[in-house]
Amino acid sequence: QKEVEQNSGPLSVPEGAIASLNCTYSDRGSQSFFWYRQYSGKSPELIMFIYSNGDKEDGRFTAQLNKASQYVSLLIRDSQPSDSATYLCAGGGGYQKVTFGTGTKLQVIP
Amino acid sequence: GAGVSQSPSNKVTEKGKDVELRCDPISGHTALYWYRQSLGQGLEFLIYFQGNSAPDKSGLPSDRFSAERTGGSVSTLTIQRTQQEDSAVYLCASSQGLMREQYFGPGTRLTVT
Numbered sequence: 001q002k003e004v005e006q007n008s009g010p011l012s013v014p015e016g017a018i019a020s021l022n023c024t025y026s027d028r029g030s031q032s033f034f035w036y037r038q039y040s041g042k043s044p045e046l047i048m049f050i051y052s053n054g055d056k057e058d059g060r061f062t063a064q065l066n067k068a069s070q071y072v073s074l075l076i077r078d079s080q081p082s083d084s085a086t087y088l089c090a091g092g093g094g095y096q097k098v099t100f101g102t103g104t105k106l107q108v109i110p
Numbered sequence: 111g112a113g114v115s116q117s118p119s120n121k122v123t124e125k126g127k128d129v130e131l132r133c134d135p136i137s138g139h140t141a142l143y144w145y146r147q148s149l150g151q152g153l154e155f156l157i158y159f160q161g162n163s164a165p166d167k168s169g170l171p172s173d174r175f176s177a178e179r180t181g182g183s184v185s186t187l188t189i190q191r192t193q194q195e196d197s198a199v200y201l202c203a204s205s206q207g208l209m210r211e212q213y214f215g216p217g218t219r220l221t222v223t
Contacts, residue, residue, distance in 0.1 A: 043201055
């Protein structure tokens with residue numbers, strides 16, 4: 001059973017719109033959550049991490065964590081074609097290693 | 111500061127040969143991870159090292175795969191008797207602790223012919 005699940009997409013949004021990427025996790029003990037961006041042919045790059053319930057904003061990115069519902073989301077405001085990539089969600093906690101989802105492919109249409 | 115480095119960046123080997131892939135983590139990072147990523151697929155966890163604890167080898171796909179971490183720093187992933195299905199990008203990551211954010215190296219692209 002996968003511990004972190006994501007819709008593989010592709011998720012297509014027009015340029016300038018808000019892209020919403022979602023992730024659910026099965027381990028209620030998970031405490032740390034991360035979003036990575038991976039361009040084709042490149043390695044994953046950390047975008048944001050979130051440890052507490054609620055929202056965390058960084059520029060055009062907002063991470064949201066809801067531990068009661070066991071989901072994490074990433075909002076990208078004013079989406080740009082350069083945001084087109086695969087977004088990986090990851091989570092872990094306690095003595096369990098961080099587990100990665102399989103990623104959601106985002107396409108921003110000019 | 112310097113990020114995670116991996117070498118070689120590309121490796122082409124013949125089926126049946128052994129290969130060694132190297133990872134230099136960020137200085138001071140106690141945790142080091144190896145992943146494998148086949149074309150168009152997600153990250154496949156292989157092994158991680160955390161400080162002086164015994165490594166978690168639960169992701170190694172067969173006994174042809176092994177890894178070591180010397181002096182709590184540099185790590186080497188060894189694949190013996192390579193098979194064509196071993197062809198993939200091998201990624202190394204390091205973090206300040208098990209629950210902290212991971213930083214990835216550029217990867218080694220392994221091609222087994």
